[in-house]
Amino acid sequence: MQLKHKKIAGLLSAATCSLLSTPLQAEVGDWDVDSAILYYAEDNGRVQAIEPVISARKELGDEEAVSLKLVVDSLTGASATGAVPSTQVQTFTTPSGKDTYTVAPNETPLDDTFKDTRVAYSMNWEKPYDRNNRRNYGFNLSKEYDFTSVSANALWQHDTNQKNTTYSYGINLEFDQIEPVGSVPEPLSSMMDQNKGSATDSRNVLDLLVGVTQVIDRSSLFQINLSLSEADGYMNDPYKLVSVVDSVSGEPIDQLFESRPDSRSRQSLYGKYKKTLSNDDIFTASYRYMTDDWGIDSNTLDFAYRLKFKRGYYLQPRVRLYDQSAADFYRYFLLDTESVPTEASADYRLGEMQTTTVGFKFGREYDRQHSWSVRLEQYVQTGDGSPEEAVGQLRNQDLYPDVTATIAQFSYSFVF
């Protein structure tokens, strides 16, 4: 995923570069290298990730350039399965079906066999078509032990209004193949039965993007993007469960594999504003509204303020606020007295939630060919842990535990 965003960010960056008289960091023939390492850690032994990345861009002359990027993503820790807590010890089968793990009374079930390493490559080629038009092509490959993603994209950009306005038109085609540990589970079948189907399944994704970048005055500009995304195929998380509980006691009596729709259609509107103030500080604000046919609506606000100091030092506080409504088929649990619906997921990521990210970035730009920065942020995710529909012992449980994560990043950029 990040591949995709880096690639399109790179493409749009090229557009903005051209729009703004092409401020190049590197001379023709030089490699402009960005490197970074991210550490992400959730509290209470949940997910931890270490993610080094290196990205290199080479100017070929006449505004033509190629970029390459390599990302390695190493994940460990425990992930919430979607199953509800119980007053009793619960025993779950691992995804392979060959082993079991237990969850203590009144604890949120977590699958601690969660471990993954992802390697992602991307390349991009950008070349002007004429004075006011540019084309960009990208290719991406991402591989995990149970997931492979291949995608290709193209972006056309047109400058007008003395290069004060740039229109962008992008398309991305993606093919994902899922090869879950223990094969693909039958949706809404019992975990106990281990009713598994084929070894692999797949989905296709089509993304379209139309955007405008507009210079407002000497110190400010804005960007507006409209995005459409259509995904078809296997949309489940093969490791997520939905509990069936006794309608009186609230004790879980079965665990089913989740079932999502086999397609998803999303639209989003994104706006970003950036301004250099009279003291040279920079204010950035962005907003995104997203809606989809799963019933999820979300709002994202992001603010950053870069305070500039002498000798190239800067400090950039940042706040991100996010909220989303639940998917239509999101259920905390199913009751044993109801007929099993055709779609149900207890994946907390599809539930109603609010999240906040607060932090800062501190860095130094020595000159246009050399810089470093450190970023430190805290991410907090909250939801309704005591829903009205809770029955029996579930009324005493936290059915949507908060997630708190620390995000730390070190970046270093140079030219050679």
Added chain:
Amino acid sequence: MKPAFRWLLLGTLLVLAGCSSLGVKPWERNILARDDMLMEADALDLAFDEHIYFSKEASSGGQGFAGGGCGCN
């Protein structure tokens, strides 16, 4: 298309229509030409953020494509 999205889209088009006369002359771009005024300044930060939030939330994309590319959601 949901009504809220339709209204946002309409508002956006009106704003864009009103902005057609905005802009600066080529010799007035000294501030805009700075690297930290690029819309995609700190591209690696943006990429990391997208990966994190794609993994933890149900929304993605906006500034770029919304697709997947990762088995984390």
